[in-house]
Amino acid sequence: MRFLAVCTALAAATALTGCGQSAGSDGGSDKVTLWLMKGSASEDFIEKFTADFEKHHPGIDLEVKIQEWKGIGDKVNAVLGGKSKDRADVIEVGNTQVAQYVETGGVSEVTLEGLREWGSKDWLKGLSDPGSVNGAQYGVPWYAANRVVIYNKDLFAAAGIKTPPRNRQDWIAATQKLDKGDQQGIYLPGQNWYVLAGFVWDEGGDLAVETSGQWVGSLDDEKALAGMDFYKQLQALGDGPKGGDEETPPQSEVFARGQVAQIIATPGQVAQIEAANPALKGKLGFFPIPGKTADKAGAVFTGGSDLIIPEKTANRARAVDVITALVSEKWQTELARTMSYVPNKTTLARVVDGNDGAAAMAPGAAQGRATPKSARWAEVEADNPIKPYMTAVLSGQDPRQAAKAASDTMSRVLNSDR
Structure with missing residues (x-):
């Protein structure tokens, strides 16, 4: 599977070949x-x-x-x-x-x-x-x-933010300044689980862990719950849909309207934003997702x-x-x-x-x-329990109970026989 679309160039659809007549050194074809x-x-x-x-x-x-x-x-x-x-x-x-x-x-x-x-x-x-x-x-x-923060330079300047934040505390403070009136400090959909994974890893948690040959979903671990709590703080500083991901609606289109200060995406999305709103060309910048401290960037998928x-x-x-x-x-x-x-x-x-x-x-x-190193991880993503878990927490449900339900689902799928 491919999780990130990061380029606009299309490779040639035909094979590119040269010519030669000698055999390979291990006895194979030339x-x-x-x-x-x-x-x-x-x-x-x-x-x-x-x-x-x-x-x-x-x-x-x-x-x-x-x-x-x-x-x-x-x-x-x-x-x-x-x-x-x-x-x-x-x-x-x-x-x-x-x-x-x-x-x-x-x-x-x-x-x-x-x-x-x-x-x-x-x-x-x-x-x-x-x-x-x-x-x-x-x-x-x-x-x-990997994902970075794409930001609107004009909105940052208007808010008096001269340099991009380098740690979580400064990031929250800056985003609070940017979240005013019709302007969103950040557009963060409720189900962007790749971003959540980074916050969980920063806290020392994981999505699932393998113990004695068995996989166990671990979203209900204290460290993973701390990652979800930070996600909730950040997500509240904008109007991202609690029940949607970054493609429903496409966040690049939302950002292109000019009233969103930040999104979390791959740099390649800038081309889509500028295509939707050419007036933003040259006005967009990037910074790494901030970590808990300024000396190290945040973990990313x-x-x-x-x-x-x-x-x-x-x-x-x-x-x-x-x-x-x-x-x-x-x-x-x-x-x-x-x-x-x-x-x-x-x-x-x-x-x-x-x-x-x-x-x-x-x-x-x-x-x-990367995601847990299980050959069955693709089956987890096919009906991803992390997304409804995130929506449940953002909608006010008990985080621990919602995390336990999602973790149990992951455990069952990861340990199931094909």
């Missing part, structure tokens, strides 16, 4: 096939990367195939199980999908390559942790994107992609070569600057300093987390 998801990289990036890879790997034909997110799970599982006519040597997958594919079977372990060649010690945990199962690495972080290698590839050495190139500083920099992404390593955060949106994401990405 062609190596890379599956990328639509929208993850621009056509220009793919063309440049393909040409550069083939230049540095004479005789190897790199074939890049663009895939749609809809229905991708079945296609990937077919390749992993050797039941598909299609072939792939490297596959881009959503960071939270890796555990599901590992459970199904057919994903090659890459722990040693990560340590020896790809600098795994510096990987963003929000990408690397979901790609690790039982201490073994299967997913290789490729790029990340990390969206993005990992790269996996099917066990059944006949070209594993070349697959490793492709990943080595994709995660190199050169191509991480190119991708991050082209697509406004966060690179896969904390040590590469500097490469997006000139991009305001991506630069605002980087501090949060360093505190990034």
Whole structure:
């Protein structure tokens, strides 16, 4: 699944290929096939990367195939199980999908390559942790994107706020100043559970935890309840619907009306806001979601992609070569600057300093987390009990009782047999 839509460029719909005649070094074909998801990289990036890879790997034909997110799970599982006519040597997958594919079977372990060649010690945990199962690495972080605060510079200036807040206390104080008359201090829908997750993590809590092989929903833990309490304080400083999420209605459209001081979203939403209201062009800024203290940004849900290698590839050495190139500083920099992404390593955060949106994401990405590492998490989200829990609390119901009901539902789903 893809949780974040962070770019507007569409990748080419056709495969980009070079030519070559020599066999792979491990006895496989001279062609190596890379599956990328639509929208993850621009056509220009793919063309440049393909040409550069083939230049540095004479005789190897790199074939890049663009895939749609809809229905991708079945296609990937077919390749992993050797039941598909299609072939792939490297596959881009959503960071939270890796555990599901590992459970199904057919994903090659890459722990040693990560340590020896790809600098795994510096990987963003929000990408690397979901790609690790039982201490073994299967997913290789490729790029990340996370939410930041998008704000209206004019409204901040009118309220006398000269610098963006850097801790929760200052954030609440600033938002209270901004929440006046017809103006909303922040537009925060009641069911934006990704934002809630960050507040829960900041408090030391979690959505669910695994104990002795069993998953237990943990929204009713004191720390998780503290995260929900902060969400309630912030949400009250605007008119976000208690029973809706960020897409009902689309928050970018609400923000574009010019009477909302802040929203929490990926930087890519600025393009949608400016398209809806061109008068806001150049008047929008970004800052990381504030943490409890000024020395550390708030925790955020990390969206993005990992790269996996099917066990059944006949070209594993070349697959490793492709990943080595994709995660190199050169191509991480190119991708991050082209697509406004966060690179896969904390040590590469500097490469997006000139991009305001991506630069605002980087501090949060360093505190990034992902959803519980269960292959059944997708089933939890299919009928997400966190959303009605949030609405219940914001509507005045007892937080502990509502949290217990949601936690029990998560426990049941996460521990159910397929």
